[in-house]
Amino acid sequence: MLGNFEYCNPTKLYFGDESLKYLRDELKNYGSRVLLVYGGGSIKKNGIYDEVIQILNESHKEIAEVSGVMPNPTLEKLYEGVNIARDNEIDFILAVGGGSVCDYAKAVSVSVHCDEDPWQKYYLQGEEPTCKIVPVGCILTMVGTGSEMNGGAVITNHETKLKIGHVFGEEVMPKFSILNPQYTLTLPxxxxxxxxxxxxxxxxxxxxxxxxxxxxxxxxxxxxxxxxxxxxxxxxxxxxxxxxxxxxxxxxxxxxxxxxxxxxxxxxxxxxxxxxxxxxxxxxxxxxxxxxxxxxxxxxxxxxxxxxxxxxxxxxxxxxxxxxxxxxxxxxxxxxxxxxxxxxxxxxxxxxxxxxxxxxxxxxxxxxxxxxxxxxxxxxxxxxxxxx
Known part of the structure; x- marks a missing residue:
């Protein structure tokens, strides 16, 4: 092994077919206003959405939603999520989906309290957050990206034909991620x-x-x-x-x-x-x-x-x-x-x-x-x- 490095990964993982039950305990650590982020609606068809909503309601959370996060999250969609989070004074972001949804949640988390344009600051200039970061948790439904345990967030700008990833530090990594392999079985x-x-x-x-x-x-x-x-x-x-x-x-x-x-x-x-x-x-x-x-x-x-x-x-x-x-x-x-x-x-x-x-x-x-x-x-x- 050459070179010098430090290693810290703060994301807590819950793995297995009963892992969703730990969501209740985790939600106690965050404020009452939750932004639920998900994709095209498959979680509503397979019942995951209803399970998550039930736990959020039982935990007495106020819920705002951003749906329709696409496989390659766009800058326009990022702005939409940031505005919804600001309007609802969100305390916590819960991403339910695959890597793109997790990526998107992290991009929103570093942008909500940022006065600068996130595309310029994070993606073109490669700067790190200097503002308050909204904590993120993930419930994974598709595997591949590893976004559930890293600081990466990829955003696509169609106008400039650029798709850029920013790997943020450990302060942006999900606070916890729930990995139930059963949730991946219905993937096409x-x-x-x-x-x-x-x-x-x-x-x-x-x-x-x-x-x-x-x-x-x-x-x-x-x-x-x-x-x-x-x-x-x-x-x-x-x-x-x-x-x-x-x-x-x-x-x-x-x-x-x-x-x-x-x-x-x-x-x-x-x-x-x-x-x-x-x-x-x-x-x-x-x-x-x-x-x-x-x-x-x-x-x-x-x-x-x-x-x-x-x-x-x-x-x-x-x-x-x-x-x-x-x-x-x-x-x-x-x-x-x-x-x-x-x-x-x-x-x-x-x-x-x-x-x-x-x-x-x-x-x-x-x-x-x-x-x-x-x-x-x-x-x-x-x-x-x-x-x-």
Whole structure:
């Protein structure tokens, strides 16, 4: 392990099929005015909404609501939530949904008492909150983002064609999150497998950096192998509780900052995917699957030893009699086969991108360092072309 770091994750987790009962105890720690945030209405169809409302009423909470939070929360929706929170003098925000709803709740939490424009302050200038932060709790209904145990909040600005994430500090992380795997069983197949790949890519983005013998990499390899194993079970039987619970737990640990420790991390696949998402509003996990193989094959020569390790440790590729390049490529082919097995989107054309959009996508792609290769603009263009 190289470098120096500190580690603190203040989010308290309640996990299991009876975990919602702990909401009552948590609500005692916050004020009486609660903003309930949720998505398109699926929680009303599956009964989760009624369960949560009952607990809020029994806890004598005054409830305001923001519904219709979309998979890629927009700046306009953020402004709407901030105004509702201000009008109702909200004490606490309860997010019920997937990662986008949790992201959105955190973005609202840092904006309610902020006199500055949140897009300028947090997303364009990358500043940290200097105002009072409204506490957030999460009830997770879809796995993938890890937003239930981190400070990340991604917002899309359609006007400028930018989708930007801000990772806030521990003061913005959810105070608690309730993880009931049963709540994920009704997800449509498309959303389920998109979440699976989001998890995988979160781990890869942290794994493909650094060259030291790092404990975080061993943890990452175990998480990836668990995900691959459980995803195949879930593909055959989406209602397999054991598989879905393992996937839910893996998703949380994939992006709660643990496996990033001692790592420089490489988030370029997310930057490429988020540019696609800003243009198409495509499902986040699918934007990642559509660009990741082209990216990893491009940077593989710059981090060859780690790609060899990925092939042998995660995909069980036999290295005997093969060059490092052959082993590494065989590992990426194994991942590609697994992705196709899941039914992921494998190119950006299927998400609505055409060659005329490539220049604009490149302009919307933030360039990150920390990986094995810092990309130039022409390289980004080539990767997008290879992803068509």
């Amino acid at each position: 197949h498309y959303q389920m497998v998109a979440g699976f790949y989001d998890i995988m890519n979160h781990i890869c983005e942290q794994y493909f950096s650094g060259t030291d013998d790092n404990t975080s990499d061993y943890i990452s390899e175990g998480l990836m192998k668990s995900l691959i194993h459980s995803s195949r079970i879930a593909m055959k039987n989406p209602n397999d509780y054991e598989a879905r619970s393992n996937i839910m737990w893996t998703a949380t640990w994939a992006l709660n900052t643990l496996v990033a420790k001692g790592k420089t991390t490489d988030w370029m696949v997310h930057m490429l995917g988020q540019a696609v998402g800003a243009y198409t509003d495509a499902t986040h996990g699918m934007t990642l699957s559509a660009v990741s193989l082209a990216y990893y094959r491009y940077i593989m020569p710059y981090g060859l030893d780690k790609f060899v390790r990925f092939a042998t440790h995660v995909w069980d590729i036999n290295p005997n009699g093969k060059t490092k390049e052959d082993i590494a490529l065989e590992g990426l082919s194994a991942m590609e086969n697994w992705m196709k097995e899941l039914g992921l989107v494998m190119n950006i054309t299927d998400l609505g991108v055409n060659e005329n959009m490539i220049e604009g996508l490149a302009d919307s792609t933030l360039i990150m360092n920390g990986g094995y290769k810092v990309l130039e603009r022409d390289e980004i263009i080539q990767i997008f072309k290879d992803s068509l």
